[in-house]
Amino acid sequence: MIGKNIYEIRRRRGLTLTELADRAGIAKSYxxxxxxxxxxxxxxxxxxxxxxxxxVELKELLNTEKPNESQTDQLDKEWVEFVNELKHSGIDKGQIQEYKTLLEFIKWQNKQDIGNK
Known part of the structure; x- marks a missing residue:
C-alpha cells in the first residue's frame, strides 16, 4: 500500500519516476x-x-487505510492538468507565490461583484 500511495501522489504532482528518484537522491530502480x-x-x-x-507529510505516504472517495477525488482533474501545464511551461512554485497578492485581490473582487448583484 505504501508503494501505491507514493505512485499516486507522484502522478498527481506530475513527476516522473526518474524526477522523483533524482530529487530524493535515491536510485530509480529502488x-x-x-x-x-x-x-x-x-x-x-x-x-x-x-x-x-x-x-506531503510522512504519515500520508504511510497511510495504509483504503482512501475514501473524497480523498481520492481531492484534486479536481482540471486543476491538476492546469498545474502540470504551468510546470511544463517552466513556471515553478516560487513564481506562482509571486502572484498570490493578485489572486487574493481577484477573490476579493469576485466577492464584491457577488455582493453588488
Missing amino acids: LSNIERNLNKNPSVNVMEKLALVLD
Whole structure:
C-alpha cells in the first residue's frame, strides 16, 4: 500500500519516476521497487526524502487505510492538468507565490461583484 500511495501522489504532482528518484537522491530502480510493492519496507530515511520532495507529510505516504472517495477525488482533474501545464511551461512554485497578492485581490473582487448583484 505504501508503494501505491507514493505512485499516486507522484502522478498527481506530475513527476516522473526518474524526477522523483533524482530529487530524493535515491536510485530509480529502488523507487520503482517500492512503488511496485517489491520492496515493502523502505527505510524511514528514504520515506522522509520522498515525503519532502512530494511535499506531503510522512504519515500520508504511510497511510495504509483504503482512501475514501473524497480523498481520492481531492484534486479536481482540471486543476491538476492546469498545474502540470504551468510546470511544463517552466513556471515553478516560487513564481506562482509571486502572484498570490493578485489572486487574493481577484477573490476579493469576485466577492464584491457577488455582493453588488
